[in-house]
Amino acid sequence: MNIEKTKSPAVARSMECGTVIEPGVFRLETRALPEDAPDGWVLVDIEAVGICGTDYHILEGKHPFLDYPRVIGHELSGRVAESVGPWTAGELVVVNPYLSCNACRACMKGKPNCCSSIEVLGVHRDGGMCSRIAVPQQNLYPATGLTELQAAMVEFLAIGAHAVRRAALSADDRVLVTGAGPIGIGTALFARLSGAEVHLLDMSQTRLAQAKEKFGFKNTHLVGTDILSGPLQDGFDVIFDATGNAAAIEAGFPLLAHGSRYVLVSVVKETISFSDPEFHKRETQIIGSRNATREDFETVMSAIRSDRIDTDALCTLTVRLEDLPAKIKELATDREALIKAIVTL
Template sequence: MTLSTMPTQAQTTKMRSGVVVKPGVFQLESRDLPTEAPEGWALIDICAVGICGTDYHIFAGKHPFLNYPRTIGHELSGRIAKAVDGWQQGELVVINPYVSCGKCRACRKGKPNCCERIEVLGVHREGGMCARVAVPVTNLYRATGLTELQAAMVEFLAIGAHAVSRAGDLQGERVLVTGAGPIGLGTALFARLQGAEVHLLDLSEARLEQARKKFAFDKCHKAGDPVLSGSLSDGFDVIFDATGSARAIEAGFPLLAHGSRYVLVSVVKDEIRFDDPEFHKREAQIIGSRNATARDFETVMHAIREGLIDTDALCSLEIPFGTVAERFEELANNRDTLIKAVVTI
């Protein structure tokens, strides 16, 4: 989107929005185009939107924190629609979609990513799969040196970067990432950058093959791989779960080494059960990882600028906004061969 094509109130007062009306139903609907923003907020004309596992979970009716209907979209790049608070019209930005209250205990401790009253775009409040959104200026990061597509891919990579930061020092650690989808791959990439020996575990051979060919992960395992009870039977120093499956999380506990950490990146509705004596004798830690911080966003943008992350390999598909409704179910059903689909507005 260029300055000359940015919508203005004179041109239109309506916009199309990508809405999950109810589980299994996604469509483009007409909504009012925002023309004013509250103090401290900015209007952003959206350029690109990544579709992620959260969106597919919403479509499938599996997200625990959502009411329907909902405009989805939280992996966002855009341009400043109106100059505000030091931001110039047309500047390309990455949007942090986690709107925090700034007042709760977590926010006061510098952890807005797990704010008690957090509102995530596309989950708790209307998202950015539309022409324009309003967001707090504190949730904007200059996308200097990034393309519009790359800027839309920062958020999902920041999830992985945050999970890696939660695990502590990974230099020389044997790490297992369970779930080789986009979040798992992002986690694996940043764990490798931190000096870890990274293994991937997934049920899908197609996903593991992509990890091998596109990202040179040579330690890939399918569930039940005999090596896990053979040469790797002493376990992993850190396990990251990015499956969204309670059963997969439970299956990870026996793979923990003594003195290990288990980082739960995915969110599941179900209860998680484990054998306490086995867990306790390992003196293992369970660590939750939620969303990402400004520091994680900066970490990702730096990695992209330095060529440490291959965004071309991560982006499987670019989709024009006008065709996304007719293709959404197909995308949801083909996640084994699709890493990241990005919708261009």
């Protein structure tokens, strides 16, 4: 993997951007600092950027919806650069990176998270791994009471909060979250806040031990063990898949109880297949969960403010942007004990 930092000539009012030039090639590129924003947009000076599986997949050439080169970064906190509309210069904000058209059927039905022409910062268009970006006003939320690092963790937690809301959990539900990475942990945390009995399944004993020690999840299961035994023999009322693995998704169907819901949080390139008789016998619901809405962002921020989410436990490490070219290969290849790495500017 070629990891390097380019040296560009000095440019007046310039900034460095963390850019994946092509699969395997990450550089800090010098670009012009945005000085103006279109009507209805706001300039935001980025404070912190969370790195997630999407960014690693982009670096590895595994993302299905992307053109290179791409400035990565969609888990963003920042400060308003110039006062405009209701926003005051210097105000800390959380950035919702899902840019919707506001005109398609999904948007008109209040589901901009699955807009038919959605553009995600850092995926469909350049993201926030840089000093400043322009963002539609509707995609900014006040981060009152949060730190810069906490605000950068809201987006990935909102993915889990949205999935839990899609599942319509009740306190008597038995829940299994497959995949104990960042998205899985976030999903499990909000499932637990709903009052459900939460179990975690992963192929890594390290991740399961971390979930138990850092977050208090007592019901952990290693892939390959006989999970459907004893009190769990009837299966799970709700399963959330956060593995990003087609085989793991298919392996989850036999673990579903009768009258259950299967929420697919992760997305894979492959076709998923399952036994239709078993699916009908259980009257299973399959629910796709994509991105998050303002409601989910607000849910997360409220949970952080009230100390129901331990953000210190979630943040594994911080790294400055100028040090990222030397660190990103290590982060991408050794993620077993990594929950959330945050880049600071």
